Each structure stands twice: as C-alpha cells, then as structure tokens.
Amino acid sequence: QVQLVGSGGGSVQAGGPLRLSCTAFGSSYSTNCMGWFRQAPGKEREGVATFEEDGSTAYADSVKGRFTISKDNAKNVLYLQMNSLKPEDTATYYCAASPNYGGCWTLRANQFEYWGQGILVTVSS
Numbered sequence: 001q002v003q004l005v006g007s008g009g010g011s012v013q014a015g016g017p018l019r020l021s022c023t024a025f026g027s028s029y030s031t032n033c034m035g036w037f038r039q040a041p042g043k044e045r046e047g048v049a050t051f052e053e054d055g056s057t058a059y060a061d062s063v064k065g066r067f068t069i070s071k072d073n074a075k076n077v078l079y080l081q082m083n084s085l086k087p088e089d090t091a092t093y094y095c096a097a098s099p100n101y102g103g104c105w106t107l108r109a110n111q112f113e114y115w116g117q118g119i120l121v122t123v124s125s
Helices: none
Strands: 002-008 010-013 018-026 033-039 046-052 057-059 067-072 077-082 091-098 119-124
Touching: 002 091, 002 119, 018 033, 018 091, 018 119, 033 067, 033 077, 046 067, 046 077, 057 067, 077 091
Parallel strands: 010 119
Antiparallel strands: 002 018, 018 077, 033 046, 033 091, 046 057, 067 077, 091 119
C-alpha cells in the first residue's frame, strides 16, 4: 500500500525547464517500479518515463534526451526533470508506482497499481 503526492508543474515557455516531484508514503516494496505518465486533451494516457529500484530507466521516444527521471531513495521522492519543453508536452502529468518491476520498461499504465493526483503542465510557444 502506498500513497503518492505529486507537486510542481505550471506554465512555462517553450524551451524552458520544469521539475515535477512525487513523494511516496507507505511500504517501499510497493515502489519497486515508479513512473511518470501524461494525458493531453483528446489523447490517451501515455507513459513518459519509468525508474526501477536498481536504477534502470526507460523513456518514451518523444522525451528521450530532454527528460530525466530520478529518485531519492532515502526520501522516497521521484523526480522528473523536463528540459527543452515543447508545446506538445502540454498535458496533465501523473506519477505512479508498482511493486513489480519486470514490466517497468514497457511504460504501460496498467502495470501500475498506485497513482498520484494530476499535475498540470502547460508549455506555450
């Protein structure tokens, strides 16, 4: 059992940076796999990046090279550093967690059991 609380987000101009945070409260085994997802109006929720407890990461092709996922294991805080933001990055972002990491790299939403609240990110031209 774990509760996820996200923070950060807001409005930023294209090319700028933004950092999202997600704090996990509960059993650490429930966060063996953590990830970030996003959903834009009229689109399905898509995986952005995932992080496993061994440090392995996976990224969607659309954000590779621009976004970095990391975790402070001591504080159980997941981060998403977003650089070189584009208007198409505009979406509601969600952090998620799962006790299983076998399929963490797939970036599939149904892999995750626990979800944080939505965080609005708006990127203007």
